[in-house]
Amino acid sequence: MKKAKAISFILAAALTMTSIPCIPVTAFSAAGVNETTFVSGDCEDGQLVIPETESGATVTEVxxxxxxxxxxxxxxxxxxxxxxxxxxxxxxxxxxxxNPYLCSVDGVIYDKDMKTVLRYPPAKEDTEFKVPDTVETIGESAFAYAKNLKKTDLPDGLITIKERAFSDTEISSFDLPESLIEIFPYAFANNTSLTSITLPASLKRITDQFHCCTSLREIVVLHEHPDEDNLSAYGPDPDGDLYSQMFSILGSVMSKDISIYVPDNSYERYLYYSWGQECNLRLLSEYEKMHDDDPDAHEDVEFTIRDGVLASVRMYRGTSVVVPDEVTTIGEGAFYHCTDMVSVTLPAGLKKIESNAFSQCTSLEELVIPEGVERLYFSVKDCPNLKKVVIPESVKQIWGFNGCENVTIYGKSDSEAEVFAVKENFPFVALDDSAPSRPLVLFSDDGTELEKFPSKYEGETYTVPEGVKRIKRYAFANCKIKKVILPESLEEIEECAFYNAASLESVEFNEGLRVIDMYAFSGCDLRSVELPESLRVIEKCAFEDNTELKAITIPENVSKLDSPFGGCLSLKEITIKRADKKAFRNLASSKELGDDETEYQGLFGDYWLDSYCSVYVPDPAFLAFEDVCNSENANVLVLPESMRGHTILDGDVNGDNEVTVADAVMLQNYLLGKTKDILWYNGDIIDEYSDMFHGKSGQIDVFDLIELKKKLLKP
Structure with a gap:
């Protein structure tokens, strides 16, 4: 019997872990009663009849x-x-x-005394359902996936809502009774129709019940003094950690788009516990005023003003706000989360707007800053529907507008407003007749640095003016221009200067350039590149993902190469002019390079090429470059310059694309000093690493001649 018990336990466990319908499995209870779980059967015309017995065992579970x-x-x-x-x-x-254990009423399963709803049919056609007054518990997944159900009436005596009880339904609201004590995890998960819910004061256990309720915008919490009353994520526990309350239990629902209303007398305590969470905590009295049916009970908008400083704004009705004339400063966070505000009128005497003053005003469409305000320091942010901001000439410093991706900046030409718009890639509209015909290009005060090129530039070609020594980080990033002409004064192109300028096909370099920094031309569309002889450094990924680039020459003065060509999948030929006999990999940046030394970090980085890229180097430097190129991940073939235009063929020292006695005679004359003009690469027949991988020794001797003669003697 013990063996049978063990086997049946394993089989039953296996059934719970598989999604494949199985035949009934017999299990033995501890009392020795022969019982079984029904897992599959014949379905006739959509009706499944569960038998009382199966294979001699009583069916007790389905x-x-x-x-x-x-x-x-x-x-x-x-x-x-x-x-x-x-x-x-x-x-x-x-x-x-x-059945002494279960019962059904109108197609819904309950326990026998109807205190627990166990299963509501997911395809039941009814759109509304009233839970019987006897019910105290909504069972696990009881209403899950009830696709037609839009409304449920819960009884006053309801105590517990179990895991996923209403998950994946389209019920838009729930009237939770004051008797409710527990809501288990994911009780309302994936309910995309739920927009608002009120949690009664009676709740003692609540745990991440609103997972993926993407339309939820309001949660009203009626529970006061949660720490004193032991509201816990793990149930009532007078000796437990009293921290676990509303802001650890709401879990994944936390969002700046959701307003959580809490009792006024508990606001500070809730605020303390919500520290670090992304949510909008508000007073319950605000919610009550917003939903008050008496229009004369209070003002539509309440202002808190102290000594000319607007500290806070509370909106209960309407979409427009007119700030009183007495206000000279909009305080930090004054309009925070005024989500219903579409427009706001600021007073003419306003002098200052603090940070986050207009934060998360998600319906705000237009903002006019009055003349006299001098600074906007992250004053406006996370206003996704903001379309127009008018900034006066008095404003001399601007930061922010994060999360305002649809905004257009209006102001005078050459003003700080235009400079900010160009720097941050916002559209700009000039409010005067002297607006430039093309968007503004920003330079440093002394004109030696090009700081920002407008992404909305309409021309196809731009010539960087003479005198510019440095193109700054991201200056041309994401621009639509096709050709750039660089001046002779230019010395450095900084990191990501032309990053993702996907239309850029041509760059005309001039002598004087010394450094091309990391990712400088990454993501461009360069077809051909002619680098200047003055160039000294090409940093990591400088030309990454230029997929149309087919060939490039690295000038003689370039002493540092750091994998600049990753993702250049069409690149088939690289010519390195530097005739160093010393090439280093992973050289410490602090080490000074000698005149005949090169810091080589690779050509393609971690990228792999589908076909070989030939890298031609000066003959004297061949061995040095071949050695460091052996560690490339890509298909790189290093060749001496003398092999350009010739076929790689061991023994073909005269370059006629065949191996004959004439090659043996020429190689012999080379060893005797009678000639120097041979293809030594093809003459170096005995590879240095012949048993491991291809590599030339760089030495031609009598053993190579003997090997060649052996080849000629073979039939």
Whole structure:
């Protein structure tokens, strides 16, 4: 019997872990009663009848999964427990009247005394359902996936809502009774129709119940003094950690788009516990005023003003706000989360707007800053519907407008407003007749640095003016220009200067340039590049992802190469002019390079090429470059310059593309000093690493001649 018990336990456990319908499995209870779990059966015309016995065992449990054809289920008197997963077309359950454990009313399963709702048919056609007054518990997944259900009436005596009880439904609101004590995890998960909910003061246990409720915008919390009353994520526990309350339990629902209203007398305590969470905590009295049916009970907008400083704004009705004339300063966060405000009128005497003054005003469409304000320091942010901001000439410093991706800046030409718009890639509209014909290009005060090129530039070609020594980080990033002509004064192109300028096909370099920094031309569309002889450094990924680039020459003075060509999938030929006999990999940046030394960090980085890229180097430097190139991940073939235009063919020292006695004679004359004009690469027949990988020794001797003669003697 012990062996049978063990086997049946393993089989039953396996059934709960598989999604494949199985035959009934017999299990033995501890008392020795022969019982079984029904997992699959014949379905006739959508009706599944559960038998009382199966293979001599009593059916006490039903476990169905992925049964798409089942529409109605008849449950016998023997069944004590039922679990159904992903059977979306069930419209009704029918439990035998003499079942001592379960019952059914109108197709819904309850426990026998109807204190727990166990299963509501997911395809039941009714759009509304009234839970019987006897019910104290909504069981696990009881209403899950009830696709037609839009409203439920919960009884006053309800105490517990179990895991996923209402998950994946389209019920837009719930009236939770004051008797409710527990809400288990994911109780309302994935309910995309739920917009607002009120949590009663009676709640003692609540845990991440609103997971992925993407439309939820209001949560009203009626519980006061949560730490004193032991509101815990793990249930009432007078000796437990009293921190776990509303802001650890709401979990994944936290969002700056959600307003959480809490009792006024508990606001500071809730604020303390919500520290570090992304949410909008508000007073319960605000919510009550917003939903007050008496229009004369209070003002539509309440201002808190102290000594000319507007500290806070509370909106209860309407979409427009007119700030009183007495206000000279908009305080920090004054309009924070005024989500209904579409427009605001600021007083003419306003002098200062503090940070976050207009933060998360998600409906705000237009903002006019009055003349006299001198500074905007992150005053406006996270206003996604803001379309127009007028900034006067008095404003000399501007930061912010993060999360205002649809805004257009209006102001005078050459003003700080235009400079800011160009720097941050915002559209700009000039409010005067002297507006430039093309967007503004920004330079440093002394004209030696090009700081920002407008992404909205309409021309195809731009010539950087003479005198510019440095193009700054991201100066041309994401611009639409096709050709850039660089001046002779230019010395450095900084990191990401032309990053993702996807239309850039041509750059005309001039002598004087010394450094091309990391990612400088990454993501461009360069077709050909002619680098100046003055260039000294090409940093990591400088030309990354220029997929149309086919060939490039590295000038003789370039002493540092750091994998500049990753992602250049069409690059088939690289010519390195530097004739160093010393090439280093992973050289410490602090080490000074000698005149004949090169810091080489690779050509392609971690990128892999589908076909070989030939790298031609000066003959004297061949061995040095071949050595460091062996560590490339890409298909790189290093060749001496003397091999350009010739076929790689061991023994073909005269370059006629075949190996004959004439090659042996020429190689012999080379060894005797009678000639120097041979293709030594093809003459170096005995590879240095012949048993491991291809590599030339750089030495031609009598052994190479003997090897050549052996080749000629072979039939």
């Amino acid at each position: 476990y169905l999964k992925n049964e798409k054809d089942v529409k109605t289920i008849k449950i016998p008197a023997t069944v004590k427990k039922i679990k159904i997963i992903n059977c979306p077309n069930i419209t009704s359950y029918e439990v035998a009247e003499d």
